[in-house]
Amino acid sequence: MEPLPALATTRLTSPRSWRLHRSRLTPLARREARQGYLFIAPWIIGFVAFTALPMLATLGFTFFNLTLAQQQPLHFVGLDNYARLAGDSRVWASLGNTFKFAAIWLPISIVLPFVLALGLNSRYLLGSSVMRTLLFMPYVVPFVASVLVWNAMLGESGWLNTALRFIGWSNPPVWLFDTTFIYPGLVFIGIWGIGAGVIINMAGLRGIPTELYEAARIDGAGWWAQLRNVTIPMMSPILFYTLILGVIEVLQYFLVPLVLKNGTGEPGGTTLFFNLNLYQTFFTFQELSYGATMAWLLFAIALVITVVLFRLSRRYVYYAGER
């Protein structure tokens, strides 16, 4: 019986090996291959139509003066869009906002689910499974509803400020209307969707072999030493995965402020995030080419960060079972 392909498929097969393989395909194997392609055809068609071609088209758009209405004759503009991008202070301000928010949000979105999962997995906790369910629940609350719930919750008569006044902060911030407190306010809204991260972290913690902790205890490691030398290294692949997806997500962040502030960028331009600017360039001003240029800038930034993180991960992420 042939081995299950589970592990083989996650690695890239080198082109040479499959070319060799192909020449040796028996008629039966050729039939199997044909059927395989047939079954994955929906995805291949979808990938070409909705991912590959649009990506290339986006790149192509950047060299023209395309708009949705196209009042001016279409012509090749070379790198004009890129030159305009370089000198567009609104673009760089919005990118700065996105990075500022990312610097606050990313550490919280990675550490908080990890800490909550540690708590939920502790043998000292009673009622862990009920708590896990309740912590996950807001994750399924529809996006607009959760934003509007928090809009009220963070308001003047919301419970957060009621609680802050109760503990003695007589003049608590008006979170979503204050340039200093808007990002913490947005963090509160984001934390509501943290349930999936908690569950992923819990599963990761349960996957750590207990022998490792036993060995550590025999070596005299306390709670902190076990966390540092066993838990965190063993969890590093999951923390890394959360980080990568978190980076991609936060670079595109703009829907929450879009609903909250109707795309105005209030207060004081702090919620004019990169993607909001892109969205407005495209939908409001219908500048396809310039929007596409901004999209490629975003893609390039995401790609560079991802590649750098993958490079760094070789040093910091521990994959059990790897040679």
Next chain:
Amino acid sequence: MTAFATAAPPEPIRAPRRLRPEVVLRRAILTVAMSGVVIAFLSPLAFSALTSLKTEAQIGDADAPILPSDPRTFDYQGDTYEVYAVPLPDGSTRELALVRKGRQDSDFVDPANPSAGPITWQGSWRTLAQSWQVNPQWANYADVWNKIDFPRLLFNTVALALIGTVGTVLSCTLVAYGFARFRFPGRGLLFTLLLATIFLPDAVTLIPTYTVFVKLGWVGTWLPLLVPAFFANAYDVFLIRQYLLTIPRDLDEAASIDGASAFRILRSVILPQAWPVIVAVSIFTFVYSWNDFFGPLIYLAGHDDIQPLQVGLSHFNGIYHTRAELIQAGNIMTLVIPVILFVIFQRVFTRGIVITGVEK
């Protein structure tokens, strides 16, 4: 054999568990702390639900109680009077209706004994606390129901979610079956490519896709939201493939030897064993589609009659944002179905999150 079967299993001999005080303390601290976190985490839901049942007047009154309430009133000699908590000279406090407001002294009537006539109380009535009675305003929900044409929005949301779910489950099952059971050149590369699409920012494909949909005349219809669902997506293909890999191949090999076609094997052998993952993907897709906001926002802009709940809710907020009770009632109406689905299928949810989040 039978003797063993009928004998009761031996009671495990256990020393009576005596917990060390240190363990009890740790348990107490951790459980209390985590309960606090959970309560804080869910408090916005409670806040929203309570707000949705209040009157506009109560929301505007900073001294109003936390539960949805009305000022208590009392009808006396053909007029309606508000009730206040009045501290009496003997040290007790009584709930009395204020019938004459005065700066130095006011007249009250005891609702329990109106025939006794007005009681004069010395002091400014403005210092008194108004008396409230719990009175949830369920009518807020009826109000929102009519104002946003809820049945229409609900129908649109459910229809979009159902059709999208059917498309996703069909296409992802086929694709996952292809990746899980057939060997073909380039399979590893294609699968890596599939997973890589998870990391692609949407913006880089959005503009040409939108432009093409405009040229096709699809913008303003459901097609841009539904058609792509029939072409599979990375998360669900991965989820189903992982499950199919755990199903032993013996049965499909036997069916294959008997001359069953690949499609027949999928239908008669694989699917009956794969229903747990099919259910999982269906529920996931249904809830995700229910929660999709950006797609309907850009493709259905200006077409109010075909929009789903979330876009309707966002417009409603634009018009009625000063009426907190109506906004929160709308929120509760939007979130109640996904939350109920989650409560019923919570195991399915957590399992699916674990597979896509950990095993990749």
